[in-house]
Amino acid sequence: MKYFNIFLLLMVFPLISGASAHKFYVSITKIEYVKEKNSLQIITKIFTDDIEDVLQQRYDTSISLDTKKETEAADKDLKQYLLQKINIKVNGKAVKLNYLGKEYDTDMMVAYIEVEDVKAIKSIEIENKVLMEMFDEQQNIIHLKTPTTRRSLILDKDEPRGILKFN
Structure with a gap:
């Protein structure tokens, strides 16, 4: 019985530890049209x-976000x-996007x-x-809100662009 329990533990442990290693690759972007402004x-x-990870791969391996080691150069690279x-x-x-800044919320960077x-x-x-x-499974969810409508898109590597039309 003792050997059976050890065997069972050895068989189940990799399944349990592997289940928690699965990661979702997703970003969420909220766009609101403010008519008054x-x-x-x-x-x-x-x-x-x-x-x-992507900034380290693209710009500088020493980039560190949301730490005391974060530099102004890291913010510049993020903006770019x-x-x-x-x-x-x-x-x-095409419209010009103006980067206003970022902050951190738990494990998320909010730009x-x-x-x-x-x-x-x-x-x-x-x-x-x-x-x-960087991530083939990446999905970028877009939520658009106007004074009269709410619409959403899910963009991925196969379809990184979407169009929403309004009357």
């Missing part, structure tokens, strides 16, 4: 360890990365971006390739 206000949430990977067209025209001078939205095309070069 003629702006798109964008909040994107990405797991800090994932964005840190996000503005390369997120692109938006409003009514068929704030704004698009100014948006008078009306007939259509919006969103491309979000954040982390897709």
Whole structure:
């Protein structure tokens, strides 16, 4: 009986430990059209360890986010990365994204971006390739809110771009 329990433990332990090692590769981006300000206000949430990994691979292996070792250069690299990977067209025209800054919330990096001078939205095309070069399973979920509508997109490596049309 003792050997059976040890055998059972040896067989079950790898299954239990492997189950907890599975990781989700996802970011969530909320875009809100604020008509009074003629702006798109964008909040994107990405797991800090994932964005840190991609910045280390792309720019500098010593990059450290959400630690005392974080540098201004890391924030500059983060800004550059996000503005390369997120692109938006409003009514068929590319718009300029203004990176406002970031903060940390538990294990997430929260970045704030704004698009100014948006008078009306007939259509919006969103491309979000954040982390897709590093994680094949990456999904970037987009939630768009206007004064009258709520819509969502799920973007992945096969479809990193989506279009939402409004009447």
